[in-house]
Amino acid sequence: MARTLPGIRLVLTYRREWLAKDLVAGVVLTTLLVPQGMAYAELAGLPPITGLYTSIFCLLGYAMFGPSRILLLGPDSSLGPMIAATILPLAGANGDPARAVALASLLAIMVAVIMIVAAVAKLGFVADLISKPTMIGYLNGLALTILVGQLPKLFGFKVDANGLIGEFVAFVQGLAGGEAVLAAAIVGIAGTALILVLQRWLPKVPAVLVMVVLAIGAVPLFHLAQHGVDLVGVLPKGFPPLTIPHVSVADFGLLFAGALGIALVSLGDTISTSSAFAARTGQEVRGNAEMVGIGVANLAAGLFQGFPVSTSGSRTAVAQQSGAKTQLTGVTGAVLIILMIVLLPGLFRNLPQPALAAVVITASLSLADLPGVARLWRQRRTEFALCVAAFLGVALLGVLPGIAIAVGLSILNVFRHAWWPYRTVLGRMSGVPGYHDIRSYPNAQRLPGLVLFRFDGPLFFANASSFRDEVRRLARAEPPPAWIVVAAEPVTDVDTTAADMLEALDEELSAGGTSLVFSELKDPVRRKIERYQLTRTGDPRHLYPTVEAAVSAFRRQTGAEWGGGTADRRESSTTD
Structure with missing residues (x-):
């Protein structure tokens, strides 16, 4: 078992001097896991509590099966729009939350099966199907899509539109029609600015946590609820039960297509992130073992009302900067979240929804890579064109078609070089x-x-x-x-x-x-x-x-x- 399960091997080789550092890093990590998990759940079109369920079980699953000692998985801003694009058309016009959760859970299980089967077949190389220029274009398109989609929430109102252009037009019309809530807009814009300023000038300060605490404190102080600001409210109390999601067989086709795209993006993100952190810590990246770890993490999340997950570079960086040595950091974070939802479900009841939008928007900005686009323009115009095409694919056609276009362009680029x-x-x-x-x-x-x-x-x-x-x-x-x-x-x-x-x-x-x-x-x-x-x-x-x-x-x-x-x-x- 020690040879098969990295978690068992870690327990057998654990050093006493690591314990304090892992526990402290786990506490620091939790301050980021909770608001991001809730925000990314809403980005995926799901109730905030599912983000916490997902965080718990993916951390525990990867701690047992994941090969990296430092890598941390969880809800991710790059996957949120893909999940929403897959499940929301199937959830129906009424947006039944229970059905959406069931669809998302099955989507996570499908991602798990794809990952594990691919690992057994030693297909870790598929992460190379997306070239860097097309990935830059895809992520830039994704960042813009997320930003525009969150603007109405940031200003305290909702729009009924689909697609980047439709959502932007509806947002402008809402502003012109006076639908914006002034108090919500102030909270959202101030929260976004605060996170960006702290991340830029005080990077060691937990910017998201500071903003969330201040936003929660501002609710009773300024009576924001009476001024039309929507709040998260009391989260469901208790530990999530083991749940086998039940969905219609007719839904499997779209779910499987979405699962393929999510698995590819998740794998590519995990391999690149693990490579970066492995270089710092002297560890070796094992692509097929990472696929097993991601697969088990998604399986665990899917069986407990969660949704698909990926590696988080920001959370991994926070853990490392806090002194994390092993996966006990993630386990500590999972345990603390469990204690919170069991003992203190009302802790975030006064968290304004515009504050969650601010968390998502700042995360989306980190996805964008405008300097990378400028570098492509200077160095190689054909790859700049691929980048722009991938960007337009996401922005104009949607997230799922966008990832298909990104993969297709990468393959065509390889073929072009071989053909001529x-x-x-x-x-x-x-x-x-x-x-x-x-x-x-x-x-x-x-x-x-x-x-x-x-x-x-x-x-x-x-x-x-x-x-x-x-x-x-x-x-x-x-x-x-x-x-x-x-x-x-x-x-x-x-x-x-x-x-x-x-x-x-x-x-x-x-x-x-x-x-x-x-x-x-x-x-x-x-x-x-x-x-x-x-x-x-x-x-x-x-x-x-x-x-x-x-x-x-x-x-x-x-x-x-x-x-x-x-x-x-x-x-x-x-x-x-």
């Missing part, structure tokens, strides 16, 4: 060993009758025709080259489609008096070429171990000498 890899002609530069790209060395020399062609990618069905067309263009030079030598060191694979293309191309070039020659073939690729029997049409001697060997053979055969002029830069092409 960098290719160039090489030449020799005096005083510089080897053969080099003529774009970098425009005065590089070339042997008359010889073209050294480099193709920087695997040869497969998608790019076989582009390889063929480029070689044909080189062969049409006047006078035509006697040899076209492919510097094939970057070619990592040749599939059967490409092999058929090479066979036909070799016969075509030979008919025109040009030999197709390969150099620096990797051993696995060379074995494939021999297995495809390409040497049946091509000269077996035209496979050279190095470019230099091919050049020497050409010179011996033709008597060509260096100094035959400078390279023509038009004989190569490239893509971004």
Whole structure:
């Protein structure tokens, strides 16, 4: 069991000197867990108490099965809109809270099953399906979506609209129609400003806790309830029972689609966060083990009226700064929340709803990465375009379509690089060993009758025709080259489609008096070429171990000498 369960192993290896630090960090962590859990529950369209249930059981589940000693899971601002987009259309126009909770709980269980099955299949690499530029665009779109969605709550009224543009228009119309509650707006705006100021200038101060305490104190002092400010009210008392969610079979399709997106975002967030903190603590990141930990955390939350969870970078950072050493920090936080909801359910009854909106809005701002967008604009315009496309996908089409667009764009970007890899002609530069790209060395020399062609990618069905067309263009030079030598060191694979293309191309070039020659073939690729029997049409001697060997053979055969002029830069092409 110690080998299988990281929690058991931690107990057996626990050091006494860690105890005080873990307990203190757990107390500090709880001050963040409670208001964030309640706020993110409402962001997901669920009652605030479900955020506390979720926090309790995901912390306990990950403490037992999670491989990281420091990582903390819980309700997350990036998942809230995805959960809401999945369950609210199914909960019905009346928004029945019990049905919404059941749907969210089943969604968490589905995420758990996806994670655990993927871990058993060792599919941890799927976290790489979203590239950083598309993730930046997705999170920026998500931040804007969350911000606009919380503005009515911040100003004390509600809107009946869907989508970013619809919600923004409805918010502006509500303001113009005088629906805003002045006292609520003051609480919300002041709370947002206070959190941002404290986070900027006093980062060690628990900004969210300070704002929440002041907001609760302001309610009786200024009689905010009589001025139209909505309050959280008394939370349900008692420990949540083990509950198997019951939903219609017709709901499974949309729930499963949402679960896939949530699992992908949660895994990507967890891997990146765990990598960052592992680098600081000297621990090793194990992707498949993390998937098990996330899966069990979601399963535990789903069985006790919770909703899907992910890693929280902010809560993990707070725990680490407070001296946390192990997962006992999270367990301490879970125990304290249990004591609160069992013994003090009315502790947050005077918490204004605009204060919760302030918590969510400040969290959404932390998701945005405008400097990252500016860097992409400066460094690589194509990836900037991917970022903008992912942003527009979330902002205009919604959160779930947005994550699908982000994944699709990332995959298409990979395919684009494979379909049209960098290719160039090489030449020799005096005083510089080897053969080099003529774009970098425009005065590089070339042997008359010889073209050294480099193709920087695997040869497969998608790019076989582009390889063929480029070689044909080189062969049409006047006078035509006697040899076209492919510097094939970057070619990592040749599939059967490409092999058929090479066979036909070799016969075509030979008919025109040009030999197709390969150099620096990797051993696995060379074995494939021999297995495809390409040497049946091509000269077996035209496979050279190095470019230099091919050049020497050409010179011996033709008597060509260096100094035959400078390279023509038009004989190569490239893509971004």
